[in-house]
Amino acid sequence: MDILYKIFIDPFMQMGAAPDLLVQALWEGLVGGVLYALIALGFVLIFKASGVFNFAQGIMMVFAALTLVGLYEWMARHGVPAPAAIALVLTIGVMYVLAVSIEKFVLRPLVNQPDIILFMATFGLTFVLVGLGELIFGGEPKQMITEQLWLPKGSIDMKILGGLVSLQKIDIAAAVIASAMVAGLAVFFQSTRIGRALRAVADDHQAALSVGISLNQIWVIVWFTAGIVALATGIMWGARSDVSFALEIIALKALPVLILGGFTSIPGAIVGGLIIGVGEKLGEFYWGPLLGGGIESWLAYFIALAFLLFRPQGLFGEKIIERI
Amino acid sequence: MKIRTLALATAAGVALATALPVAASAQDAIYVPLFTYRTGAFAGSGIPIANGMSDYLNMLNERDGGIGGVKLLIEECETGYDTKKGVECYEQVKGKNPVITSPYSTGITLQLIPKAAVDKIPMLSMAYGLSASADGNIFPWIFNPPATYWDGASVFIKHVADKEGGLDKLKGKKIGLIHLDAPFGKEPITLLEKLAKDYGFELKLYPVAAAEMQNQSALWLGVRRDRPDWIYLQGWGAMNPTAVKEAAKVNFPMEKLVGVWWAGGDDDARAGADQAKGYKSLSFHAAGAEFPVIKDIQKFVVEKGKSQVDKAKVGENLYNRGVYNSMLIAEAIRNAQKITGKKAVTGEDVRRGMESLEISEARLKELGMEGFAAPVKISCSDHNGHHKVYVASWDGQKWTKGSDWMEPMKDKVRPLLEEAAKDYADKNAGWPKRTEACDKAS
Incomplete structure (x- = not known):
């Protein structure tokens, strides 16, 4: 029972007890996700x-x-x-x-x-x-x-939700630049000759x-x-x-993103990156201690494979239909 | 037919040419292979050490004509800090009669420990590798002076106790260990768990997978949540500058972040810019270029263009670490010559030379290393010596001496270590009993 409590109840209690840390983890996940998406974009x-x-x-x-x-x-x-x-x-x-x-x-x-x-x-x-x-x-x-x-450089520190949420300016810049590049590339692919x-x-x-x-x-x-x-x-x-x-080595992080988002989809790389980024940060932060920590490196693949059970072609990948 | 004969002759010529230097090495020189990593993910830490190691030995060749009148044949083998490649390097060099090997990786060391006794090649794993290999009764061919990872961790705890007002003040404190999730990173856990039990502090472990070395934000969020009072960093390569940067990012007090000696590269601290000021690292030698030995290296090797080092980086912490490593090798060879009366010593001779090595203050002065390191004494049963270590502090530009030399908790480390050594021998069926005789100290 104790283990079930630690898996299904305790992490959510922690989220409620320290919402500032939840927001911080989400932010770190989003920034990491955008950066993964950027790597995945190169592959795509x-x-x-x-x-x-x-x-x-x-x-x-x-x-x-x-x-x-x-x-x-x-x-x-x-x-x-x-x-x-x-x-x-x-x-x-x-x-x-x-x-x-x-x-x-x-x-x-x-x-x-x-x-x-x-x-x-x-x-x-x-x-x-x-x-x-x-x-x-x-x-x-x-x-x-x-x-x-x-x-x-530096950070924007916000005292909210009973704690501190710190946003690094370089991370904000990374998110903005990555988003602009992704948007530009999407337009380039869809609308130009x-x-x-x-x-x-x-x-x-x-x-x-x-x-x-x-x-x-x-x-x-x-x-x-x-x-x-x-x-x-x-x-x-x-x-x-x-x-x-x-x-x-970091570039290998694009693999689960690609598995998840599909190898041919720019939106897939972005959504996949964000899911992997947020998923691994929340997983490491709230559930990692249960497994001795350091689960980030395989959790990303676990998340991707879990998605594949339901969508083998990835979230945005093209469904391959072969007629016999 | 002629072509076939020509091809055979060429092949034979090439084989002969390849074999000649090896044959020559056995007679005219002492062959010292250096396992280095100038490439790959850990090159940032590997390059300065490789430079220091080879520059010191080259300096002996240039200045003194080698050791005892015998030239040193120095050859680097690139491991990329990869255990598999390291073992390949060992297989490659062992036929050339090396007098010692120095793997520079805990992973490689662990693989080579069983081979050393079989091949009769002593191994120096200077302040890394298997802590338990300090027990000379069980590991007569392995040497890991001047301190084990367990000594280092115990000095860290003593430093914390000093700052907190005594060992009794550790009760209830929370101490974090951020470690590479690899054999090297896990080494201090055994001792820290024991000390946590003895002194009543809580130990929090934060493993970092090699693939996540540069992606530690979730880990440091955990640090923010757990609020450890102190953190010990058992990191290597790109893991260290990332940790220093992340610590600054979450406003962790830099003076309470203490790295093992391998987390004390200048580049590790420099990455954190002004915010890294106050970051600490254990060390067992000094940084800086003002020592006569470093000046000789500059004069005989660097200035003559016989080094790969960037001149501005001579004397940096990890460079001097490499120099120290080679000094131990050279002194063991010198001691082996003294014991045996031979000039061209063998691996078996150098094992004896290492086992009875004593480097006094006076000898350090002769070596141009006065104030550079603490004296070293190795014995038949103690292949480490558990020597003094100090805490270095980063002043924003360079490493400075941040504490006095501190004795490790030998009373805690040694019994645990002997138990671990016995356990190692028991688990490895057929582990040979020591048959090698002991020499008197040099």
């Missing part, structure tokens, strides 16, 4: 356009953040004016060059190959980017240049080619867009800790 973009699960998305995030900070440090050392702004522009340029290179040297030779071949190619790409990143920037952690990028072409490529490479859509151009655009998303994600996660290769 590429999956939509090429049907490939891009294993390299995590390292792209690290590479983008390292490039930004590395360029900034170099320019600051050499007295270049406005180093942060220039570093940001140059990093975007680097992500574009990366997208073109990936299209030319990885994807183009593999057109019409089975998806698993492309998937394995992204494994190779991961190791290339890890090596390149370590060669250029070294393995030592770097500090994210949040202030230089005009991102706010390139967006429609991109969806056509995702449906069928050969059919898209037959109506005059340039596969190469679309792939460059989509990998470049995923690179920009990786940069934004790297800045936000880097600000929470530091910029190092450990950030790559």
